[in-house]
Amino acid sequence: MKIVRVNMDTLQASFEEAPKEYELIGNRGLIAKILLKEVPPACHPLSARNKLIFATGPLAGTGVPTAGRLSAGGKSPLTGGIKESNSGGVVADALVEHEIKAIIIENKPKGAGLYALVIAPGKAELVPCDDLKGLGNYDTHRKLLERYGSKATVASIGPAGEMRALAAGIFTSDMEGLPGAVCARGGLGALMGAKGLKALVVLDGGEYTIPVKQPDRLKEALKKYHEVIRSTPQTAQVYPKYGTSPTIMTFNALGGLPTYNFRRGDFEFAEKIGAEALYTTITERGGEGNPTHRCMNGCPIRCYNKYPDSEGKLMVSPIQFETLAMLGSNLGIGDLDAICRLNCLCNDQGVDTVEIGVALGMAMEAGLLQFGDGAAAAGVVEGIGKGEALSRVLASGAVVTGKVFGIERVPAVRGQALPAHEPRAVKGIGVTFSTSAMGADHTTGVTFREKVDHQKPEGQVEASVRAQIKHAAFDTLGLCFFVGTAVQDPMLTVDLVNAVYGTDFGEEFWVQIAKDTLRAERAFNEAAGFTRVHDRLPEFFREEKLPPRNLVFDVPQEEIDRVWSELLK
């Protein structure tokens, strides 16, 4: 397969053979290796030295379900550390059809011009697109599909990314050609903006497929794989019907749903934004709504959904748990329509709903807005593209918001805001947040499905390490982690690799690729100036009791330090 190397200074793109050593890895693991090799870890994230990388996985397009995740990565403008963020959608599969394993965006354009990187069969070209300047992601996708055909797929930034707002994400095509599949976290949209790249456009017409060495073996492995997904209630019934929204009531019951700027773990209006309310609203309104849907071809899980307004017109797609919580309970907003409107605005402006959700919560507590005031929050989000100063502050994320407004209590680790997993109530995730190279990021190791008493300090370090390894393995193979809810036996996945590549790995392959990824990320961060001192949650999680259960985060720091001194070293 190929790597496309794009020089934004000379505006040239060239193809090179992907090194053999990268054959069996992709996505997050591939990004970590390339960054460690090619980017000076101490560089300014917005500088020409940083690189933006898009990567696909080794099983994409082989018929393995959910293997078409698209990863974006680079030195994070938000955290100053390494960052990989991945999305579903259809862009990665389209890239693989053009035999593209990864795209490496280098340098910076000389002027302030904006470009689209257009991938056609055997060709990659930078096309000026100043006419898209300032456009939201919805219009950007629409215009690019008009220009390049409805079968093209797109990854774009909104005004937030163009302005290099630290909370900006990258918004990629879902199956309807809408920008609903998001590489949201870590400010990679700001990195794309700093490169002068408004969009990646992948034209239809690629004909490459990754050759399967042992098709019968793959068939057999896939059968087992599907069987496990079908026989696990979460992947067979819950996700397909409700998407990720049931976690609202689960966390509410655990007393761990971020509410009113992480002041409570339960929300008086939780039911109004929970799974049943969401499902009922979508089905009763009908129209363009759909409670269950795929974001990529062949996904058996279908956690995606389409939320219609009261007239049945599509409002946003998808609405997921993290957003329901961070733009809902965390802001005291108990109204699905208000949350979905905010979500739509965030997508259009191009910011991560988690990062700006936390920043909005802090601003509400500081009295700059009122809790529960969805209209005011919407005004702030709409103000990003208008360059309003308050909007720009909040679009710079939680840490900057804390600095500008003199706020001590900042729910963030290593520069990144906490997602909707309260580490006082689900303590293992606090270990993940503390030790992951990505900062506070649930996608690097959720523990709430691990077998451990979530509210006791014991066993959390081991639970987090297990989760971090599992996530890193899935992410390095480009698989959606929701499959991981069902797939407990690593060999179910390793067998897929063995079949496609004719290898005979055992479980050690799985652990190896995961640890390689984690270690490369840690090495990058160390060289970027992070130390063990950064491996900790903000003080208030240890000091401030979280109602209603009055929990604090009490996993001893020396236990947490074992993650990197023993368990992952």
Place this chain on the structure above:
Amino acid sequence: MKIVRVNMDTLQASFEEAPKEYELIGNRGLIAKILLKEVPPACHPLSARNKLIFATGPLAGTGVPTAGRLSAGGKSPLTGGIKESNSGGVVADALVEHEIKAIIIENKPKGAGLYALVIAPGKAELVPCDDLKGLGNYDTHRKLLERYGSKATVASIGPAGEMRALAAGIFTSDMEGLPGAVCARGGLGALMGAKGLKALVVLDGGEYTIPVKQPDRLKEALKKYHEVIRSTPQTAQVYPKYGTSPTIMTFNALGGLPTYNFRRGDFEFAEKIGAEALYTTITERGGEGNPTHRCMNGCPIRCYNKYPDSEGKLMVSPIQFETLAMLGSNLGIGDLDAICRLNCLCNDQGVDTVEIGVALGMAMEAGLLQFGDGAAAAGVVEGIGKGEALSRVLASGAVVTGKVFGIERVPAVRGQALPAHEPRAVKGIGVTFSTSAMGADHTTGVTFREKVDHQKPEGQVEASVRAQIKHAAFDTLGLCFFVGTAVQDPMLTVDLVNAVYGTDFGEEFWVQIAKDTLRAERAFNEAAGFTRVHDRLPEFFREEKLPPRNLVFDVPQEEIDRVWSELLK
């Protein structure tokens, strides 16, 4: 002598005996030792765990000229590292008259109330002063002197400090009872604000003096000391006549005067803001103006001045080189009145003119204001207390301004903006900025008076180390560094200590107290999460040629790394 320990939680203050080990040190050195012992380096700077320390020096009130510097220190809200910032003025001498070596402000108040710490003979008391909320430093000082008598001295914060703006300083009484002597850098005003402390008020009536063990020896040593000051042109003629303003034309000639946001090293209107223009304007306008003046009793140098408006009414006092450059040439403002008006507003709102000068320069280059537009800059500074979002961003300093507006080119090191010393033209200061625990801070080691070719990379590391040691020694004895321009032989100073304390130290004492201070600061920062990776200037200083001499900073990084691996380890 005593240490006053103030608990802002219980609102109690108590006196304790200063440990004997602190007898011969003060100010910056004392602060470093106390912080390293008492403050967890990884704590949030605005948290109850951080402490704000005021410290005096071992020679204050003994007749040694300039020995009455007041230091403030703590973990810096701006940089996240250790910070000490000192001012002239009369507060330190007043504290010593109450036998106070240091004041340690601990914890935080329970509510949002504001307090004044009032020091009276044998007594220290927290007095609510909510009536001063939101007041500028000028009104704050005026009201406190009305309340506590015109002989009281004050250290206060303005609205910026109350709002915990990261660029907030602490403004202390000069000899006229005006807040012109400033502990400006590192955001210690934000720390004072986080403690709920609006002001420190030292009442008249203290009768303590540090006992002089060998008065005759002191007389002899002082004679030599004064003789050197009198026989050095800089301290005998230049400072007394022009203050610090001649550095404008010196740096302009070297091509190292920060101009137009560090884009040039010379300014077409340099003469308009230089020493002769300043001197002529002050003397011609007369009235309350005065080109030469003391900020503290007995100072033979008199670099302070009073700048009158066109009616002869006092506009600001003093106007110093750093401010002339950072609010002048760096903003393209070639008008003394406009600069002095900005300086006055900064003092009143309570922000560091260097930090906000750099932030304003960045904002001007980003198109948010126009270069040269003093009125617009004044509007931004006035907006701080009004809570205007853009003002709050800029009052958060250069790094935050860069993050909010997606600016790669941020003239700052370790979180703190560069003062008016261009490291491309005076390369030794670049080594100081890179390696000092304080970040970019000229007061930790200016090299432009060192004997070295400033524009060649050779010898800069040694020049910086010499300067850093000298500054640390002066700062640890509480002496104004401007004396250091004359005092080349350390024994001139060590003899003063020997006379006062009856000791018989040689030059090694000088080096010892300096290195102890530097190492304690470095140790604090390491424990706060700083590494060698942070020991570097922003990339653009190495890459971007500075007109008119087209210089880059080219001291090799491995040479710079020797500062802490060999020279100061």
